[in-house]
Amino acid sequence: MGQSKITEMKRVAVCVIMSLVAACGANGELSGSGTPSRSAAAPHEPPSARPSLGEQLGRDGTTKTPVPAQTSRSAGRWKVVYRQKGDDREQVFQSVMFTDVAAVGEDRAWAVGERAYSTAGHEPLLAEWDGRRWRKVMDALPKEVRMCHLTRVDASDPGNVWVIAHDPEGGEDGLLHFDGQRWSHTPGMRQEEVLALPGGRAWTFGRKARYFDGSRWTDHPIPINVQAAQALSPESIWAVGEVSTPCGRGTCGVPAAAYFDGRSWRRTPLSVAESAVSFDTTLKAVLAVDGDKVWAAGGFTTPDGAFRPVLYQWNGGSWQAVNVSGGQITGLARDSRGALWAATTRWTPEGPDGYRLLTRGDGPWRSVRPPGPITAVTQTAGGTLLWGVGGDTIVRYMT
Template sequence: MMRRLGALAASVAGFGIAAVLVFSPATAQAAGADTTFTAIPPVNIGTVNLMAVSARSASDAWAVGVNYLNANTVIATLAEHWNGSTWQVTPTPSPTGNADVLNGVADVSPSAAWAVGYSQTSTGTTTALIEQWNGTKWTRVPGGTSATSSAETLNAVVAVSATNVWAVGEHFDSSAGGFVGLIEHFNGTAWSIVPNPDTYTSQGIQHSIPSFNAVVANSASDVWAASNSGVQTAVIEHWDGSAWSVVPTPPLAVLNGQDVNTVAVDSLAATSAHDVWAVGGTTGFGRHAPHNQLVEHWDGTAWSLVPAPAGTTTPQGLSSVAALSPTDAWALGFQPGTAVPAFQHWDGTAWSDVAVTGVSGVLNELAAAPSSTLFALGNTQAFLSANG
């Protein structure tokens, strides 16, 4: 919780205005030459930070985040809708009037969308925040409850349908004696906390799973959640329609010739049950430990490590991934040692660095729409693919 508040404050101090990009590759295989972006700056209603974007099409997308008010002493929720030509700010509840944050959004239909995050009172009490769009307005919806759960934060949300929605994050579970990953489900009537494994084994040692920050769904019986807090392995769980389970991923004691300590999966994307991507980064040991980007792929049977491009602009970590087809996926990071966006493209055989002109500012997240359109969202820029 507090680390998210700290990160938000730092990003606002450094960048301020929010924006979005949308982009469509004319041909995915020739993405480096044919990809163009069109800037579609969101409404600047103050000092804002957009955290997530979800798109149904090139003319229907939601972006959510926060708006810093009253000289940055109040953090309020923020939602903006893209109709194909303009962004429109839509009022959202901010229950505490202190710190109310939206971290994730799922655009289901013109009359259905979900946004999740957390609310924190001035005394430090933190609760999960879930908001629903009904086609007319956003309203707060109660989350799941548990006698052993407190200090809840939701980081991401995905919708299988309007009556089947998953949200993931973290909470303090007194029965576990600490923070563990939190998974909630909406069944069309109410939200409930769904039990999931709170430990995994790496290099023969059992570790707790303190959080989840990414979720993706292929169907009601095929949902994935990932953690940004692994030790020498990516931590990924799967829902098979009846229960959550930890799915083994490649051990990562060494990556690219460097020792690995922590492993973070920051984003998931999927086109089918046989095509799921997980991206993020790893760190080594020590204060100045090297960073490496992480890309793993699920082929329907097992997770495997996929090599990163060997280039001087190859990011040392990836913040987001979006997949349009098995031969057309995109990943987002920063050029090493800079805040300059760095894009990578998967053509069905290998990942390659892609030079995208006309893109500037800090970008946080990619989202794919069925029309072969990509949205790229950030603090200072936002873009839409040219052929969307």
């Protein structure tokens, strides 16, 4: 082969290599279009310069400044980012279950749940997101909850995090609080939901409501049994759940909602389908966008063991039933595009196929199969980052 031919082949090879390098993103992954991969793209901007009230408020209802989204190849889809393994060092079967998640920004979030052993006994499960990774923080918990199941979590800021702890073995239930430095334990509070407010304040709910003003707890009458709550402000709070009503020879659960105006709680009427009245029905999730748009969701169980959804929307003056098919709704969140996300369970789950996500933006409802089981969801300020938990996994969605 002539020298000129060899030289030409070398020149072509160098050109090819340089083209490939130019087509790679910051993480070294090849982009089919020859442009930087999505992980190297400019930060996502909110849809408007002035976000709506619902986009400025976190789950707790406090005002937060929207933070530019982290960028990732997984933007626009759900992705498993953490999986909690069981501990079989002693050959004891152990199940892991995340039950709730709360976030106060792009760089701080908490997920709670339990690890249950086949020989009886429970351990709390607490993980924290620091902006880079999820890590277990159970060693920081008080000894009083070392055998408890952590069921609910909420936070108004990194120095005001609240967690409900149940003891399934007949011990004492309690409430955990993180002040930014250490966790403390308040015993004797059997509640189902907790809501964090600015200034170290909080509400807890169950068959009664209790308010913490930063120094002491006071009881407040509430007309429903609360399963979920969300605040637009400390003087504008929605709570949903159920009430008992006569049903045949006993009682049935009927979905119910209540509103706090800064002075007292009052029930707001809901229309209920006859099919739902026939079985125990409850609302398990609420999402308050603003004073004229609030979503409440839950479901009921059919005689054959399947789960069915119920969904309502508040229009500023009344609740309207929304027709939706699928499974029982256990979590609600809203992303930066304004799309609603609902975590659903179709039947008593024995695997990931029992879970679906329902979503709707400007068009019809869509069903999305998540990469892992999701039973609870939450969004960060602006909705640019959504977290979901269920089973042994934590999943993330970025817009």
